[in-house]
Amino acid sequence: MSELDKANVVQEERVEKAPRKRGCVGHCLKFWWAYLLAIVLIVVIVVPVVLLVAIPKIAQSKLDEAELTLDGLIVSNTQTENVTIALNTTIRTDGSVHATIEAFLGDMYLEDKEPHVSFATLQFPETTADAFQTVNISQFLPIENLQALTDFNTWLLANESFRVTVKGDTYVRVKGIARRYPVTFKKTLTLAGLQTFKGTYVTDTKIALPSTGPVFTGTAHIPNRSVVTFELGNATFYNYLLGQDVGEVYLDNVILRPGNDNQFFLNSTIQQNPVISALQEKPYCDTTKGVIPFQLRGKTVFNHGQPLPYFADALGATNQTIDLDVGGTLFNSTGLKFNCSST
Numbered sequence: 400m401s402e403l404d405k406a407n408v409v410q411e412e413r414v415e416k417a418p419r420k421r422g423c424v425g426h427c428l429k430f431w432w433a434y435l436l437a438i439v440l441i442v443v444i445v446v447p448v449v450l451l452v453a454i455p456k457i458a459q460s461k462l463d464e465a466e467l468t469l470d471g472l473i474v475s476n477t478q479t480e481n482v483t484i485a486l487n488t489t490i491r492t493d494g495s496v497h498a499t500i501e502a503f504l505g506d507m508y509l510e511d512k513e514p515h516v517s518f519a520t521l522q523f524p525e526t527t528a529d530a531f532q533t534v535n536i537s538q539f540l541p542i543e544n545l546q547a548l549t550d551f552n553t554w555l556l557a558n559e560s561f562r563v564t565v566k567g568d569t570y571v572r573v574k575g576i577a578r579r580y581p582v583t584f585k586k587t588l589t590l591a592g593l594q595t596f597k598g599t600y601v602t603d604t605k606i607a608l609p610s611t612g613p614v615f616t617g618t619a620h621i622p623n624r625s626v627v628t629f630e631l632g633n634a635t636f637y638n639y640l641l642g643q644d645v646g647e648v649y650l651d652n653v654i655l656r657p658g659n660d661n662q663f664f665l666n667s668t669i670q671q672n673p674v675i676s677a678l679q680e681k682p683y684c685d686t687t688k689g690v691i692p693f694q695l696r697g698k699t700v701f702n703h704g705q706p707l708p709y710f711a712d713a714l715g716a717t718n719q720t721i722d723l724d725v726g727g728t729l730f731n732s733t734g735l736k737f738n739c740s741s742t
């Protein structure tokens with residue numbers, strides 16, 4: 400590019416710039432109403448869009464990202480028509496938003512059972528969006544849907560793990576903004592189930608032989624796999640031996656707890672003949688050395704005289720196998736020893 404050309408370019412630029420400035424002033428003065436209109440439009444449309452659309456969206460997505468964990472669940476004062484329910488929960492967020500989530504009613508239901516029917520409605524207190532906070536709830540709960548509560552107990556009892564959702568409509572207040580924004584609190588928790596008390600064993604077994612029939616007693620050790628504490632009371636079970644109903648098993652004053660070796664006195668009536676014939680059958684007469692598997696299935700649950708169908712029917716939905724050393728107990732208690740029958 401020659402010197403002259405460069406000068407021309409500079410010249411051209413100058414020539415072009417000057418009228419633009421003048422034009423703007425003129426333009427601005429001439430179209431001041433257009434600029435005013437633009438500012439008004441920003442105030443009237445953009446600000447409300449931020450306030451009404453963007454913030455609620457952010458509030459909802461921050462709430463959706465928050466994590467809820469259940470640290471403890473206690474069901475106590477269990478009566479036929481009501482219970483006291485207590486939950487200790489932790490809510491974790493990224494802590495980036497200064498907001499308050501208003502108190503709300505949260506419905507709890509089994510996530511994997513359709514249709515979704517609430518088994519408990521809990522009053523969740525006002526919370527903040529802090530990075531870490533514990534929310535503990537304790538409330539009296541009238542049983543509004545017996546079937547839903549029974550289903551929850553059944554799943555808790557039978558499954559290795561299962562999912563529960565807490566859902567409620569509430570409002571979020573963001574610091575510095577007067578408006579409250581509607582949001583939906585919806586969290587799905589995965590809870591450990593009791594696996595039909597798999598691993599229960601009975602120690603200190605004894606057999607008494609009163610005229611009314613054999614009475615088998617012992618100490619039941621029930622594993623605690625879940626975070627739940629349940630006040631059951633007095634539970635009665637059907638007792639099956641090789642598919643045959645042979646008596647009843649009683650567990651008194653049962654309060655199931657986590658973080659505790661759940662030990663209960665076990666008392667049962669068992670019919671003599673089916674047990675004696677089992678003791679003479681293979682594999683119980685040789686391989687298992689008198690240890691026989693029994694199936695227990697819930698029959699009734701009474702707490703201080705009140706029937707608790709939501710526990711009884713849950714315990715009645717599945718059979719739980721426990722191995723009892725009947726042969727050894729009988730030998731220790733009575734000196735009787737049975738051999739394999741020849742037939």
Ligand SMILES: *[C@@H]1O[C@H](CO)[C@@H](O)[C@H](O)[C@H]1NC(C)=O
Pocket residue numbers: 470471472473485486487535
């Ligand atoms: C909640 O935590 C408190 C304090 O550790 C404890 O006393 C209470 O039993 C817990 N409740 C539940 C439902 O886990």
Ligand SMILES: *[C@@H]1O[C@H](CO)[C@@H](O)[C@H](O)[C@H]1NC(C)=O
Pocket residue numbers: 478479480481705
């Ligand atoms: C709870 O239920 C029992 C019956 O199961 C009833 O007698 C009692 O009055 C109920 N308690 C309340 C506070 O409603």
Ligand SMILES: *[C@@H]1O[C@H](CO)[C@@H](O)[C@H](O)[C@H]1NC(C)=O
Pocket residue numbers: 470471487533534535
């Ligand atoms: C809730 O219970 C936990 C124990 O699980 C306890 O550490 C915490 O202080 C309790 N929080 C409130 C707000 O009571």
Ligand SMILES: *[C@@H]1O[C@H](CO)[C@@H](O)[C@H](O)[C@H]1NC(C)=O
Pocket residue numbers: 511553554557558559560561562
């Ligand atoms: C939980 O247990 C119930 C009852 O036994 C069963 O119907 C259901 O499919 C199980 N659900 C899961 C998620 O394991």
Ligand SMILES: *[C@@H]1O[C@H](CO)[C@@H](O)[C@H](O)[C@H]1NC(C)=O
Pocket residue numbers: 639641642643694696715716717718
């Ligand atoms: C429990 O076992 C008994 C005896 O084997 C059987 O009749 C019954 O159908 C079983 N019940 C369930 C729910 O599996």
Ligand SMILES: *[C@@H]1O[C@H](CO)[C@@H](O)[C@H](O)[C@H]1NC(C)=O
Pocket residue numbers: 614649666667668
């Ligand atoms: C065990 O059960 C039998 C039969 O119901 C009953 O007679 C007995 O009193 C019970 N024993 C104890 C210690 O509960």
Ligand SMILES: *[C@@H]1O[C@H](CO)[C@@H](O)[C@H](O)[C@H]1NC(C)=O
Pocket residue numbers: 632633651652653701702703704
């Ligand atoms: C369980 O039954 C026994 C004997 O009938 C009774 O004394 C006790 O109060 C009952 N316990 C509960 C929690 O109902």
Ligand SMILES: *[C@@H]1O[C@H](CO)[C@@H](O)[C@H](O)[C@H]1NC(C)=O
Pocket residue numbers: 603604724727728731
């Ligand atoms: C029977 O007695 C022996 C010796 O005291 C003991 O080792 C065993 O555990 C007892 N068996 C039962 C089932 O009580």
Ligand SMILES: *[C@@H]1O[C@H](CO)[C@@H](O)[C@H](O)[C@H]1NC(C)=O
Pocket residue numbers: 736737738
């Ligand atoms: C089982 O066999 C032993 C030794 O063989 C014998 O002493 C005992 O009497 C037998 N028991 C019965 C119930 O027949």
Ligand SMILES: CC(=O)N[C@H]1CO[C@H](CO)[C@@H](O)[C@@H]1O
Pocket residue numbers: 622623624625657658659660
């Ligand atoms: C399976 C389970 O959670 N077991 C717990 C039961 O409670 C004891 C404390 O008594 C814990 O050590 C176990 O981990």
